[in-house]
Amino acid sequence: MTKYQLGVNQARQRKFFRWAWKILAVIILLVLLVLLAIFVDSWLQKRKANTPSKATDPVTSTIAPSTQIFTSPYFQFQTDKNWRAIANESTTTKYVYRRGTDNHVEGDMTVYINSSPDDVQATRVMPVVLNSDGTSLEASFVSDHCKKNLSKPQQENTGEVTLTLNSVRFVCDVDGNLFSVIVGLENATPVMNFRRPDGTNANYIIVFTDLRFTPQADELEKIMDTFQIR
Incomplete structure (x- = not known):
């Protein structure tokens, strides 16, 4: 009976550890995705800042003299x-x-x-x-x-x-x-x-x-x- 109980406990522990590793893997994956998103956004902002802006056309006023x-x-x-x-x-x-x-x-x-x-x-x-x-x-x-x-x-x-x-x-x-x-x-x-x-x-x-x-x-x-x- 004791050997049977020990085997059941070990099976439960292995099952728990597998579940815990899956959760940890998901968390690590989410963290990596967030870091990747931050990196990509930062790169896009720098690229936009370094891109020359289009020349602004002169604005002609239509306001009549006062x-x-x-x-x-x-x-x-x-x-x-x-x-x-x-x-x-x-x-x-x-x-x-x-x-x-x-x-x-x-x-x-x-x-x-x-x-x-x-x-x-x-x-x-x-x-x-x-x-x-x-x-x-x-x-x-x-x-x-x-x-x-x-x-x-x-x-x-x-x-x-x-x-x-x-x-x-x-x-x-x-x-x-x-x-x-x-x-x-x-x-x-x-x-x-x-x-x-x-x-x-x-x-x-x-x-x-x-x-x-x-x-x-x-x-x-x-x-x-x-x-x-x-």
């Missing part, structure tokens, strides 16, 4: 795309530009050359200076409503008055509610006399009106910083 330049025989300036020249209201001595559309006008700018409007008054003023190059302007800033510089009785009893504001002497539209701005030379008046590149002189008067619910004073400042005498 600014435009208006020119005349006497001047040129730059605005955004919302402005347009009004040919049927312009002459050889008056150039009219408008912001917006016919159905929704947001503003106007008129440049008078050697002429003057019938009523040269505004609620605000913006001084400019002539740059050292003699052909371009440098803008200051648009003032507050000119009536703020008057006493209360003057504000109540005066329709218009000539005063000096920010070093420019002009006619203040005391009762006016529009955001109207006249451009003037520092320490001078809105009648700006400039020497042109051809050696002749011309008088320039620039009037700007912003009709938007919230006027943008810096728009005129930006325009005048691009203004050049021709």
Whole structure:
């Protein structure tokens, strides 16, 4: 009986060892497969990194310019795309530009050359200076409503008055509610006399009106910083 039991135990041990070796072989095979996969992936990544990339074709932008330049025989300036020249209201001595559309006008700018409007008054003023190059302007800033510089009785009893504001002497539209701005030379008046590149002189008067619910004073400042005498 003892010999029989011993034989059974030995048979079971051999069977167990065979099963264990099979499991171990499977585990070793899986480890080898994982290592092989890692090696192959690393090799492919290195090969890809060493392969010259295809030349990139240049990309052509289709975005339209956001600014435009208006020119005349006497001047040129730059605005955004919302402005347009009004040919049927312009002459050889008056150039009219408008912001917006016919159905929704947001503003106007008129440049008078050697002429003057019938009523040269505004609620605000913006001084400019002539740059050292003699052909371009440098803008200051648009003032507050000119009536703020008057006493209360003057504000109540005066329709218009000539005063000096920010070093420019002009006619203040005391009762006016529009955001109207006249451009003037520092320490001078809105009648700006400039020497042109051809050696002749011309008088320039620039009037700007912003009709938007919230006027943008810096728009005129930006325009005048691009203004050049021709």
